[in-house]
Amino acid sequence: MKRYVWIALAVFLADRGTKLLWDRIPPQGMTLIPGVLGLYPARNTGMAFSLFSGRPWLLGLLSLVLIAGAFLFLRGKSLTPLCRVGLMMMLGGALGNMLDRFLTGFVPDLIEFLFVRFAVFNLADACLVVGCGLVIIDLFRK
Numbered sequence: 504m505k506r507y508v509w510i511a512l513a514v515f516l517a518d519r520g521t522k523l524l525w526d527r528i529p530p531q532g533m534t535l536i537p538g539v540l541g542l543y544p545a546r547n548t549g550m551a552f553s554l555f556s557g558r559p560w561l562l563g564l565l566s567l568v569l570i571a572g573a574f575l576f577l578r579g580k581s582l583t584p585l586c587r588v589g590l591m592m593m594l595g596g597a598l599g600n601m602l603d604r605f606l607t608g609f610v611p612d613l614i615e616f617l618f619v620r621f622a623v624f625n626l627a628d629a630c631l632v633v634g635c636g637l638v639i640i641d642l643f644r645k
Contacts, residue, residue: 504643506542507584507587507588507590507591508621509589510588510591510592510595511591511592511595512595513595513596514591514592514594514595514596514599514626514627514630515596515598515599515627516599516628517626518596518599518625518627518630519599520561521613521625521626522575522599522603522611522613522625522626523550524542524613525544525611525613526544526615527570528542528543528544530544532544532615533584534617536617537617538580538617538618539616539618540616540617541615541617541621542613542614542615542616543612543613543615544611544612544613545611545612545613545623546609546610546611546612547556547609547610547611547612547623548609548610548641549562550562559604559605559607559608559609560605560608562604563604563605566597566600566601566604567601569597570594570598570601573590577590577595581601583641585637585640585644586637586638586641586642588634589633589634589635589636589637589641590634590638591634591637592630592631592633592634592637593630593631593634593635593638594634595627595630596627596628596629596630596631597627597631598632599625599626599627600625600627600628600631601610610625611625612624612625612628613625614629615629
């Protein structure tokens with residue numbers, strides 16, 4: 504897994520970088536690609552789809568416990584490269600959102616699809632979903 508840590512670091516740093524834009528986005532949002540993609544600053548005090556809103560410390564601790572538990576569970580396991588990439592994407596995203604919860608009490612979301620009614624999200628969220636997808640694909644391949 505050590506050879507793949509750079510993926511988690513890259514996801515974490517890219518997420519931090521995009522969140523630096525968050526307070527520069529006008530409150531009404533802005534369109535990047537008309538009808539497709541926009542930026543809208545939103546505070547998410549919960550987790551996916553605002554579940555458990557208002558409990559950032561609890562969610563931060565839960566993230567920490569899940570990350571540590573996954574590390575302990577997977578330590579020494581033989582994993583495919585695809586699974587390792589997925590897990591590192593998930594780790595980078597989880598660390599990014601966990602840091603936000605501890606530092607600010609909320610996770611800044613800013614990416615909005617304009618062509619479908621969907622939750623506003625951030626790069627960490629997207630990497631968590633893609634990482635999960637890669638792990639699932641790997642499981643089905645076996």
